[in-house]
Amino acid sequence: MxxxxxxxxxxxxxxxxxxxxxxxxxxxIRAGRANASLLNRVSVNYYGAPTPLNQIAAITIPEARVIMVKPYDKSALDDIEKGILEADIGINPANDGDNIRLVVPQLxxxxxxxxxxxxxxxxxxxxxxxxxxxxxxxxxxxxxxxxxxxxxxxxxxxxxxxxxxxxxxxxxxxxxxxxxxxxxxxx
The missing domain is CATH 1.10.132.20 (Ribosome-recycling factor)
Structure with a gap:
């Protein structure tokens, strides 16, 4: 019943x-301004295990069109960069040795x-x-x-x-x- x-x-x-x-x-969906949720589907191969980016790095928005990714473990920087490229979010990461910057292009x-x-x-x-x-x-x-x-x-x-x-x-x-x-x- x-x-x-x-x-x-x-x-x-x-x-x-x-x-x-x-x-x-x-x-x-990118709207021309920085939004940390753009990185939600980024997975990083961290010590052999796929790990969500937000678990291994701090994600901040220092400017309107810039996303800053600061890894908790600097040795993961290259893996994070590779993970962002593989996620194909349409933004190329810029690695400065300490952080990764993502500049969101104007639409x-x-x-x-x-x-x-x-x-x-x-x-x-x-x-x-x-x-x-x-x-x-x-x-x-x-x-x-x-x-x-x-x-x-x-x-x-x-x-x-x-x-x-x-x-x-x-x-x-x-x-x-x-x-x-x-x-x-x-x-």
Whole structure:
């Protein structure tokens, strides 16, 4: 037997995970200014083990378009540089013997438009995922109504709640995408 609370909680949880994934995806998109999250997917071969960069180095932003990577262990400097190059983030590291500097290049208007398009596409795919969660929830409501877990009134009320939740999450996705587009176009 399925309860209305289970259907709603499940849908809410899945939609939230989709929105969180969107935020993570968009944080790795370069917007023309330094952001430490650009290095989130950089993995360094440290003493034979793949290690996230932020565990073996301090990452700071000393200027608007500069990311400074200061290793805790100077012997790892070359490995860190290699890891950044392999991550293919589109920025060449400059090794000065103590630190690694990454200068984030200004985006051209053409590149800004490309990145903005990518941001929109990512947002759209997340909206599709949210709508798929809605469809699953609506199917669960119909199945519950058919199996007499819910009466018709309760099923109708639950469908309305699922739709309101969907509308809220899609509005949230639009807001996140809009903020990122502003950052890209004005960054």
């Amino acid at each position: 399925v309860t209305s609370k289970e259907v709603l909680d499940n849908a809410k949880s899945k939609m939230q995970k989709t929105t969180d994934a969107l935020k993570k995806d968009l944080s790795s 051209t208007e053409e590149r800004r438009a490309e990145v903005s398009k990518k941001v929109k596409a990512t947002g759209e795919s997340n909206k599709v995922a949210i709508r798929n969660v809605r469809r699953e929830a609506m199917d669960a409501v119909k199945k519950g109504n058919k199996n007499d877990d819910f009466n018709d009134d309760e099923a109708h009320r639950l469908e309305d709640q699922v739709q309101k939740l969907t509308d809220k999450e899609i509005k949230n996705v639009d807001s996140i995408v809009s903020d990122k587009e502003d950052e890209v176009m004005n960054g």
